[in-house]
Amino acid sequence: xxxxxxxxxxxxxxxxxxxxxxxxxxxxxxxxxxxxxxxxxxxxxxxxxxxxxxxxxxxxxxxxxxxxxxxxxxxxxxxxxxxxxxxxxxxxxxxxxxxxxxxxxxxxxxxxxxxxxxxxxxxxxxxxxxxxxxxxxxxxxxxxxxxxxxxxxxxxxxxxxxxxxxxxxxxxxxxxxxxxxxxxxxxxxxxxxxxxxxxxxxxxxxxxxxxxxxxxxxxxxxxxxxxxxxxxxxxxxxxxxxxxxxxxxxxxxxxxxxxxxxxxxxxxxxxxxxxxxxxxxxxxxxxxxxxxxxxxxxxxxxxxxxxxxxxxxxxxxxxxxxxxxxxxxxxxxxxxxxxxxxxxxxxxxxxxxxxxxxxxxxxxxxxxxxxxxxxxxxxxxxxxxxxxxxxxxxxxxxxxxxxxxxxxxxxxxxxxxxxxxxxxxxxxxxxxxxxxxxxxxxxxxxxxxxxxxxxxxxxxxxxxxxxxxxxxxxxxxxxxxxxxxxxxxxxxxxxxxxxxxxxxxxxxxxxxxxxxxxxxxxxxxxxxxxxxxxxxxxxxxxxxxxxxxxxxxxxxxxxxxxxxxxx
Numbered sequence: 001x002x003x004x005x006x007x008x009x010x011x012x013x014x015x016x017x018x019x020x021x022x023x024x025x026x027x028x029x030x031x032x033x034x035x036x037x038x039x040x041x042x043x044x045x046x047x048x049x050x051x052x053x054x055x056x057x058x059x060x061x062x063x064x065x066x067x068x069x070x071x072x073x074x075x076x077x078x079x080x081x082x083x084x085x086x087x088x089x090x091x092x093x094x095x096x097x098x099x100x101x102x103x104x105x106x107x108x109x110x111x112x113x114x115x116x117x118x119x120x121x122x123x124x125x126x127x128x129x130x131x132x133x134x135x136x137x138x139x140x141x142x143x144x145x146x147x148x149x150x151x152x153x154x155x156x157x158x159x160x161x162x163x164x165x166x167x168x169x170x171x172x173x174x175x176x177x178x179x180x181x182x183x184x185x186x187x188x189x190x191x192x193x194x195x196x197x198x199x200x201x202x203x204x205x206x207x208x209x210x211x212x213x214x215x216x217x218x219x220x221x222x223x224x225x226x227x228x229x230x231x232x233x234x235x236x237x238x239x240x241x242x243x244x245x246x247x248x249x250x251x252x253x254x255x256x257x258x259x260x261x262x263x264x265x266x267x268x269x270x271x272x273x274x275x276x277x278x279x280x281x282x283x284x285x286x287x288x289x290x291x292x293x294x295x296x297x298x299x300x301x302x303x304x305x306x307x308x309x310x311x312x313x314x315x316x317x318x319x320x321x322x323x324x325x326x327x328x329x330x331x332x333x334x335x336x337x338x339x340x341x342x343x344x345x346x347x348x349x350x351x352x353x354x355x356x357x358x359x360x361x362x363x364x365x366x367x368x369x370x371x372x373x374x375x376x377x378x379x380x381x382x383x384x385x386x387x388x389x390x391x392x393x394x395x396x397x398x399x400x401x402x403x404x405x406x407x408x409x410x411x412x413x414x415x416x417x418x419x420x421x422x423x424x425x426x427x428x429x430x431x432x433x434x435x436x437x438x439x440x441x442x443x444x445x446x447x448x449x450x451x452x453x454x455x456x457x458x459x460x461x462x463x464x465x466x467x468x469x470x471x472x473x474x475x476x477x478x479x480x481x482x483x484x485x486x487x488x489x490x491x492x493x494x495x496x497x498x499x500x501x502x503x504x505x506x507x508x509x510x511x512x513x514x515x516x517x518x519x520x521x522x523x524x525x526x527x528x529x530x531x532x533x534x535x536x537x538x539x540x541x542x543x544x545x546x547x548x549x550x551x552x553x554x555x556x557x558x559x560x561x562x563x564x565x566x567x
Contacts, residue, residue, distance in 0.1 A: 016327040018268050022061055022233060031232040031263060035067025038231050039093070039100070040222065043073050044080035045282045046297040046304040047092045049318065049339075053273040056322045057235055059098035068101035070229060075107050076221050078205040086206075088297075092305040096315045106221050107207050109228055113216045114168075116224065116254055117179060117198060121160045125253070126197065127153055128163040130177045139185075140193050146186035147193045153182065167200050168214040174200045179214070183249075191246045195219060223247040224254055226265040234265040237272045238331060244269070270327040276336045277487035277506075278303045279495050293505065294488070300542075300553050301488040301509050311485060312530060312540030312555030317346035333493055340556050344538070347555070351532040352380045354522040355392060355425070355470050356552070358482055358513050358536065360399040362474065363416075365430060367449045368396040373476070376456075378426050390521045393476035394427050399517045404469050405446045407435060414467035416446060422467035425534065429454035429465055470534045477517040480550035483542065484511040516552075523550055532558075 015023065026033055039058040041051060062069035071093065075081050093100065120126035129136060129152045141147035164179055166172040179198035187193060197220035204210050223246075226234050234247070244267045251264050272280075279285065280303060288294045288302070297304050300311030308318065321342040325334050355378075374394040380387040400416070409417035416422055416432045423429050430448040438444050454461050490506040491497055497504060518533075525531060531539045537557040545551045 016270075017329070018057065018235060018270055018327055019061060019064070021266075021268055022065060025233070025266065026065060034230075034232055035062060035065050036101075036230055036232045037062045037067065037069045037235060038072050038104075038226065038229065039069060040072040040074050040106075040225070041089055042077070042080070043075055043082065043085040043089060044077065045085060045286060046088050046306055048280055048285065048303045048305065049275065049278075049308065050273045050280045050303075051092075052096060052305060052318050053322050053327075054235075054237065055093060055096055055098060056319055057270065057327065059093070059100070061233075061235070063098070067232075069098070070102045070104055070231075071100040072104040072106065072225060072229070074218070074222070074225075075105050075205070075207060076215050076218060078201055078203045078215070081206055083206050088306060092309075095305065095309060096319065104225070104229060105207060106216075106225050107205065109221070109225055110208060110212055110216070112228060113221055113224060114214075117216070117220075118161065118164070120181065120253065121164060121179075122157060124157060124182065126160070126179055126181050127155050128160050128167075128177050129153075129180050129194075129196075133175070136178075136180075136196070140190060141185070143188060143190060149185050150180070150194065153194070164198070164214070167198065168212060170202070170213055172200055174202045176200070181220075181250075189242060189245055191219070191242055192249075195246065219243060219246055220250060223251050223265070227251050227254060230263075231265040232263075234267045236267065236269055238269045238329065239272075240267065241269050269329070271329060271331045273322070273325070274331065274333045274495075275303065275339065276333055276492045277489045277494070278336065279489070279501060281495065284501050287502075291502075293502065300483070300485045303488075309528070310540075310543065311553050312347075312538060313343060314346050314350065314530065316350075317343040320346055336487060337560050340560060343556050344558070347530055347532065347538045349383045350381070351530040351538055352387065352525070353378070353382070353532050353534055354519055354525075355472050356480070356482070356516060356518040356522060356533040356536065356539070357399040357401055357470070357472055357477075358516045358533075359402040360515070360517055361402040361405060361443055362445045363398045363400045363405075363430075363471065364445055364447050365396050365398070365450050366433065366447055370396055372396065373473070374427075376426050392426070392519050392521065393473045394424075395473045395475055397474040398424070398471040399474055399477065400446070400469055400471050402443070405432070405435065405443065407443070415469060416448065416467075420467075421465045422469050423454070423456075423465050424450075425468050425470050426456050427471075428452070428456075429463060470536075472517050472519050474517075477519055478523045478550060480516045480518045480523075480552055482513040482516045482539070482552050482554065484513065484554045485509065486511075518550065518552070522552075530555075 037058045059069045129150050139148040178196045180194045181197050183192045185193050197217050198214050201215050298306040298310045321339045375391045376394050377389050378392050379389050405416040418432050421431045428450040430450045433447045435443050436445040486509050488509050489504050491504045494501050494504045525541050527541050527543050533539050538555040539552045542551040542553045
């Protein structure tokens with residue numbers, strides 16, 4: 001069946017092409033009708049939103065069709081791996097809303113992989129090469145020219161076995177030798193040209209300690225680990241397409257002469273998640289963290305799942321976005337604005353509405369009784385009646401946004417300007433009477449008078465005015481620091497640029513507003529509780545917050561202003 005036919009068929013059934021393959025296999029009774037997938041991250045960093053797409057596929061397809069998805073930590077390189085990353089990976093999967101069946105580690109199979117490698121040596125299918133990595137790479141040839149055999153290719157079996165043991169005993173120095181599979185130096189698939197399957201790493205492993213010094217390469221460990229676990233569908237990204245024949249080859253070799261069930265996991269590849277104004281390279285993300293260009297892996301500007309979580313993204317929004325972009329066999333660059341659109345739609349339904357003023361100027365209602373305080377009821381979320389309501393205080397002196405007052409305003413300015421009326425949200429209609437300035441001409445106070453009969457909800461209070469402003473009572477609010485986050489890079493596709501990625505960072509990716517005010521109810525909220533600052537955007541309390549110093553992160557604005565700004 002052609003890809004076009006698959007796409008048309010999938011569209012009719014509402015399935016993506018991976019689901020279609022799985023459904024066909026289940027109907028055909030393959031693997032005795034069993035479905036088992038796995039999510040196999042390397043614990044060498046924090047998961048990013050690209051991993052979220054794989055998580056949604058691996059776990060989601062197993063969940064949808066009655067299978068199981070296991071978590072397997074691909075811990076074959078102790079130089080980069082750490083238990084910190086293992087715990088972070090588990091937390092991120094759970095946050096996205098998924099549960100694994102069992103947890104495995106590639107290191108669980110080190111002995112089995114070693115025994116398999118020894119068997120290959122004894123069968124004349126693997127040899128120790130003592131050339132440098134540069135020499136080996138040079139001898140690989142090109143896709144159109146065959147490679148040159150290593151001078152060690154026909155080394156005697158006993159000598160290979162002796163040297164292989166030395167690789168693991170500590171007698172051989174790191175980088176002095178590798179174990180290569182003896183395949184085909186003329187194969188058009190470069191991965192078949194005697195691939196390296198073991199190398200020496202003299203570093204203690206976070207699980208196995210100093211037991212091993214010879215470690216399997218990914219291509220040698222991955223497929224076999226799938227096979228040992230009974231994985232039926234090995235779902236991965238498109239860069240593994242040329243690896244698939246080698247994946248199958250090693251499993252076929254492994255099956256020979258043993259009593260394991262005669263099945264091979266089916267590898268299926270889909271496109272990666274690429275996002276504008278973002279890099280997904282772990283190497284670059286690690287550099288950003290280590291060089292202090294961001295404030296850790298969970299910096300809210302980072303594409304890591306912990307960064308998105310801290311910024312105020314919901315797992316439902318990320319899953320919604322991944323559903324929107326879908327799974328294909330063609331790589332694409334997805335617009336960050338699409339992710340934000342999915343986020344706004346989700347947060348609109350779940351965020352608690354509160355009042356906050358980010359750039360304050362004082363509003364004095366001159367005819368409102370001094371010392372009087374009214375308690376006004378405000379709805380927590382108009383999208384969900386079950387979320388209830390809370391009380392906000394109203395008084396003579398309020399904080400409003402500085403941009404909501406203009407002394408000399410244009411015609412279509414419907415906020416506060418001398419002689420103009422606006423409604424204070426959930427409260428009264430007020431009419432601006434003037435302002436006070438300091439010696440530099442900066443407005444320090446705005447004056448207005450209120451209409452006592454215009455209170456929201458009162459009979460006759462439906463008099464129409466064109467502007468509605470949010471506010472907080474000066475005597476009933478708390479100061480806060482607000483961090484306005486934006487895209488980390490100023491270039492749409494920083495990964496495609498030849499310039500150093502550090503030169504492409506957006507200098508406006510973080511603005512800190514130190515003197516903001518939030519209503520008291522907002523101060524009772526905690527990290528991971530979603531808020532909408534009315535008329536401004538979606539926010540979340542940051543983990544840096546204390547009772548004495550509140551900190552809120554902007555998750556996303558109410559509207560997409562970035563696209564307009566950058567046209």
